[in-house]
Amino acid sequence: MSEKSIVESIKENVRMQNDSWRFVMGRESLTKSEVLKRLDNDKGFRKSLVKLVVELSIDILARKPRG
Amino acid sequence: MWLVVRPVFDDVTEITFDEAQDVIDYFAEKSVPYIDLAREDAVRENVEKVLKENPETNMYHADHGSEDKIWGNDNRPVIDLENVELLRGRAIYNNNCSSAKKLGVEAWKQGCLAFWGYTEVVYFTTDALEEFKEAMNYGLKRRIDGFSWSECLQKTKERMTELIDALVKAGKALAASCLRLDRDSLVCYNAEPPQSGCVFRRLAIRLFGPEVGWKLRESLRRAFYVLLGVF
Numbered sequence: 615m616s617e618k619s620i621v622e623s624i625k626e627n628v629r630m631q632n633d634s635w636r637f638v639m640g641r642e643s644l645t646k647s648e649v650l651k652r653l654d655n656d657k658g659f660r661k662s663l664v665k666l667v668v669e670l671s672i673d674i675l676a677r678k679p680r681g
Numbered sequence: 682m683w684l685v686v687r688p689v690f691d692d693v694t695e696i697t698f699d700e701a702q703d704v705i706d707y708f709a710e711k712s713v714p715y716i717d718l719a720r721e722d723a724v725r726e727n728v729e730k731v732l733k734e735n736p737e738t739n740m741y742h743a744d745h746g747s748e749d750k751i752w753g754n755d756n757r758p759v760i761d762l763e764n765v766e767l768l769r770g771r772a773i774y775n776n777n778c779s780s781a782k783k784l785g786v787e788a789w790k791q792g793c794l795a796f797w798g799y800t801e802v803v804y805f806t807t808d809a810l811e812e813f814k815e816a817m818n819y820g821l822k823r824r825i826d827g828f829s830w831s832e833c834l835q836k837t838k839e840r841m842t843e844l845i846d847a848l849v850k851a852g853k854a855l856a857a858s859c860l861r862l863d864r865d866s867l868v869c870y871n872a873e874p875p876q877s878g879c880v881f882r883r884l885a886i887r888l889f890g891p892e893v894g895w896k897l898r899e900s901l902r903r904a905f906y907v908l909l910g911v912f
Contacts, residue, residue, distance in 0.1 A: 627855055631808060636692070637855070640778040640802040641745055643692045666804070670858040674849070 620664050625653055682714045684731050684740045688723040688754035694744055696807075700776055700814045701743035704821060711825050721754050728759040732767045739772040739794075741821060746777030746798070749784050760784065768793040772830070774821045778802045781868045781875075789870040790896060795830045797821070801866035809856035812844045816860060820869070834869040841867075 628637075628649050637644045644652065652659040685708075687701035688694055698719070708715045716738070718727050723744070732738060742759070745752045750761035760767065761784070768788045775781070775798030785796040797820055805813045820837040828836065841864040848857035868875070874891035877883050886894030 624855070634807070636807040638693055638696075638803075638805050638807070640804075641691070641693060666858040666862060667854065670845070670849075670854070670861045673845075673861050 617664055620667060621653060621660060624663055624667060625650060628653075682716070682735060682738045683708060684728070684735070684738050685715055685717045685719075686723045686728055686740065686742045686744070686751075686753070686759055687717070687719050688744045688752065689720050690754060690756075696805075696810065697743040697776055699810075700817050701741065703814055704741055704743075704818050707818070707822050707825060713825055723754040723759065725753055725757055725759050725764075728753070729764060729767060732771075736770065739774070740768070741774045741776070743776040746775060746780035746784075748779045748782040749787075751775065751777050751780050751784065762787055765793075766791050768796070770794060772824075773797065774824075775799070776817045781866075781870070785868070785870055786875045789875055794871065796868075796870045797830070797834075798868065799863065799866045800868055801862065803866075804859035804862050806853070806856040806859055809848055809853050809860075812848060812856065813860065813863075816841050816844055816863065830869050830871065831873075834867070834873070838864055838867065 628635075628646055631646050633646060635646050637649050653663065685701055685705055687698050689698045701719075705715065705717060707713075716731055716735075718724075718731070728740075732740070742751050747758075750758035753759040760773075765784060765787050769792040771793065772795040773788065773793060775785075775796070778799060779802055781796060781798035781800045785793075785798050785800075788796045816837070819840050820833040823833040823836050824830065841860055845857045845860050845864070848854070848860065874886070877886065882894065888894065
């Protein structure tokens with residue numbers, strides 16, 4: 615899966631949020647439209663969000679099976 | 682006794698203020714004495730006064746943090762590297778960003794009993810505020826229940842993993858991603874000693890243990906003056 619398709623999936627997820635939804639990174643509290651805008655225009659932000667979701671996938675894959 | 686410090690001056694601190702209220706409710710339920718410095722009372726002079734007058738008091742801080750300071754209500758830090766010695770002999774539970782990176786290490790070096798906090802910026806999303814509140818306060822509640830700091834850290838990370846899984850199942854993948862990041866940057870010095878990014882510091886810690894390794898420069902300086910006195 616390319617970075618582009620991961621970004622598209624993140625955007626899809628953000629679009630599904632309600633209008634009062636916020637994404638908070640420390641002091642920065644971003645609205646839905648601000649997140650979508652920064653995903654388009656801010657390479658650093660885009661990469662950090664891709665890293666965020668990829669690392670969750672790795673975390674889930676690395677778990678030992680239960681039982 | 683616990684000192685609760687909870688300023689409010691923006692969207693994010695309104696949320697952390699509410700998270701601190703959850704802790705206060707738990708203190709009340711468990712008959713744990715506390716002092717609440719809220720909103721405009723959450724400033725440096727008041728925090729210093731309470732800590733100096735109550736040497737047994739631990740501290741809970743819910744607000745913004747930086748690598749070397751934690752903030753008050755008036756855009757000034759309540760604890761930074763200038764007054765970090767006030768944490769000697771007590772525990773501090775941080776619900777803030779990044780303060781474990783430098784302030785926590787310095788507090789640990791100065792004899793802070795337990796520094797609970799995050800080495801990185803804390804991320805969250807508002808579609809899972811209840812889950813983040815539970816995760817942020819879980820360790821302190823377990824401490825009040827009588828567990829050691831080491832057990833509290835382990836139990837909190839396990840609970841965070843359960844919450845991550847529940848968020849994924851609920852279709853809140855971004856919230857789960859944020860909580861995974863927070864879980865991995867959560868530390869508690871002394872449940873574990875601080876980690877260093879410096880190769881020489883890591884070597885010193887490995888050779889001499891964390892107590893000496895983290896204070897090697899200071900130890901060498903003291904040894905130099907001792908030798909100077911001898912000769």
